[in-house]
Amino acid sequence: MEMMRVGGLASGMDIDKLVNDLMKAERAPLNKLYQKKQIFEWQRDAYREINKKLADFDQYLFDHFTLSSTFYQKTATSSNEAAVSVKALGSSYDSTNTITVSQLAMAATGVSGEVGNASLATKLSEKGLAAETKITIVALQANGVYKEEELTFSPNDTIADVVKKLNQSSLNINAIFDDGSKKLGISARATGTLDSTDVDKAEVYVKTATGDDIFATIFGFGIGNDQNGNSGVTSLANGGKNAKFTLNGLEMERQSNTFTINGIEYTLKAVTSTPVTVASSTDMDAMISKIEEFVKKYNELIGALNDKIREKRYRDYPPLTDEQKKEMTEKQVELWEEKAKSGLLRGDSIISTGLSQMRRDLYSRVDGIGSNGIDTLSELGITTTSEISSGGKLVINYDKLRKALESDVDKVAKTLTQNGVVSKDPNTGQVTSDTRGIVQRLRDTMKGMMTNIEKKAGKPTYTENQYSLGLQLRDVEDRISDVQRHLQDIESRYWRQFTAMEQAIQRANQQSAFLMGQFGRGM
Template sequence: MMSINFMGSYSGIDQTMIDQLMAVEKRPLVQMSERKTTMESQKNAWNDVRTRLNNLFEKIKVLQNSDTFSSMKATGGESATITTSKNSPEGVYEISVQQLATKTSVIGGKIVEASGDSTKALGLTGKFSVNGTTEKPNEIEITEADTVRTVADKINSISKESGVRASIIDNRLVLNNVDTGNKAITLKNEVGTVLDNLGLGTDAGLSNKAEVILGQNAKFKVNGVEVERQSNTVKDVVEFTTINLNKAHAAGGFDTITISKDTSKVEEAVKGFVDQYNSTMTFISDQLKAGSPDDGGEKRGTLASDGSLMRLQSSLRTMVTSSLSNENTAIKDLSQLGVSTVDRFGQLTFDDSKLKEKLEENPVEVQNFFLSKNSEGKDIGFVPKINSYIDSFSSSTGIIKGKTDSFERSIKEVNKQVDAFTLRMERKEQYYISMFSKLDTAMMEAESQMGWLTSQISALSASSGSKK
């Protein structure tokens, strides 16, 4: 049976008043929640700092790779282009393309048995070989159920061994060498004359004989030297360099291609570091803002007054401007490579012309500034220095890990306190409800008794009056 709660009917203390009373009781809960929110924000801010520091090192570690400093580039060229490697020799190359390499093709004649349907069974039997040898016979057997489609599939199934691919064009079988160059396609009937029926026979008397188009080698000149190769991608003419032939020149035409050092990778790496450094320092400054009502309402930073973050900010600023003691290079600081500070907050600017100048003068000096080994075989230079400091903050045993672990422990403790406090508040609210409900019941009973007593007194008074 459902009970009816008349709490507040007599005392005037209802659920609304209890809620107001509990709101006062729960003020410590609000404070604990605010403290938890603050710690979570601080933990997340430190995780953001770690991410930015790791990104900063990712930008600069490109300069640890020797390939970054030894890259070569090729400029110019259209009908012919060059793909360089780090060992490509510098120089100017005039390349004239007389003809491109092409593939040998066998264009089959019309297949009468197919009647224009590549999926119709041909009713043919026999066996033939494609570029067969003693070691690799490359034989294909044809049965009555085979169609033009399945014949093409059978040829393609051994293309790795034969070097020939088949396609169907206008209900004809068309065979092409996989590779370019003056290479024949040898087709031979092994059992029967099935090649003739498939339009791949070459005898003069056949009405549907195949047309053979022999592939040709590429012919070109490099600085006046005549070269012939089977491919349009040539790797053995200029050492450590690939020449790509794209189209034939008009008579007397040529492309001039220059191979030179490629400094763009170094420039991009330094610029990437500067941009990430500026972004990281701006983020740290925002987290450290003191904030006050007198500064136009500037928001206080999440990690304001945090000594560890202030030390990180100061050390990073010092590291990118201080001189290095490096026995392997005359370059002692980043300013000699065009990187310098522009304001008191440590923001950097990058003048790539200074870096290009140093790279042209002595690229080894630049490389050694970023990374080299001392007489004891230890890595020295700007990159190891930055990495060592960043690692002291962002590694699994670094300062940031200690910070975030501490926040996590404190958050767990606050959660326990919140749970315990919430339970006490629930019990207290039930206590208030029970107490004031009992008060209402007592007041209701008292009112009932008062009514009975009043009625008894009235009855006595009436009786006394009638006797008179």
């Protein structure tokens, strides 16, 4: 049971203040532990910030340089954009082609018969549907396959509900009912047909109906053939056409007006009477811009890493206690903590070792490209600055880079993007060849750095037991708990002592009053 505290009624002393002042000195070890914990947390967060920068750059390299096709920048032109527009993809060849368009791809369409005295609000029951019916509809898709879905219609459904169910189905069809003509129109969203020689095959049709086939009985769609040529199905949309064209003398057909051949994406817009010339070539300026962006992002990364390991450590600025923060303004706290957080990763071995390996990755020769090849970054005109303080930032000699691209763009691409492996001598363990391109080397090195940082500082999803700083944090937290219990004992002891003093003073005062009373009666 907690002891009753007596707060200076007999002595006239401010016991609360005396105990608090005494406990301030006793709390000094606890404050140091809290400061140590704060430093560990700041270090952990600083490491994780570094890992975020590494992960962002790694993702950038993956998106833009992992494959040679993502690195190549191509351009394509058309002599008649109104008839044929083109787009060069990374896999296209430098070429000149001619194309003549004889037919554009068209979507299948269908129109129902006239539904007398009907509107969007008309219920199917009013048109003769007496019970629920399930209808399986089949429709041609953009990927060249037929897809089917079962739709359910009830007597209480309106024509508007029928239109809605068709449009919201997974069949990729469009439906509209015109109150003026009293007709339902249905069309496929995908163009083309699978058999351009048989226009009687429906691209959208009713496969089966469990109950009344409302599209035949209510809407009056006619009978046609299914995708296999079998007759007797309700045809909802037909007449789809494939695009027909002649490319470099070869007659071709495609289901869509947009398609890709040899890395060039063609979009047919109109039938042509004369051939359209399409040219594809390497876009040197775009590739230089891409390399320029790579250099910029690399420099930003190593600049941030170098700043961290060179950052000044202000040891006279320990983390503030809660009491200290109360005595300072918000701006003063901000400035103080800016210095307190500075230099927590100064000279860090994980980061400095990783930076050294990244520099080696950049300037080592890429094996497996061939003799007399462009197989180093310096041969592309990319070198480090002459300023030692820059920490290995890159600069570009644009004349040399353009010359390398014009000389052999494929070898430039391989130097940067080639997938490869490191081979070592089984006896000595020394590297005998490294066919990895520069980008793969950088990514491998950064992944090693990120793994080591995770061992040190973990990830947000980690528990404290899974990384070394977490174990240190847990140890400090255990020590804080021990010290807090010890301080509670000390504070209780102080209060026992002052309470005993107060009680003794109170007894002395009582005795003094008693004696004074006795002397007063004897006189």
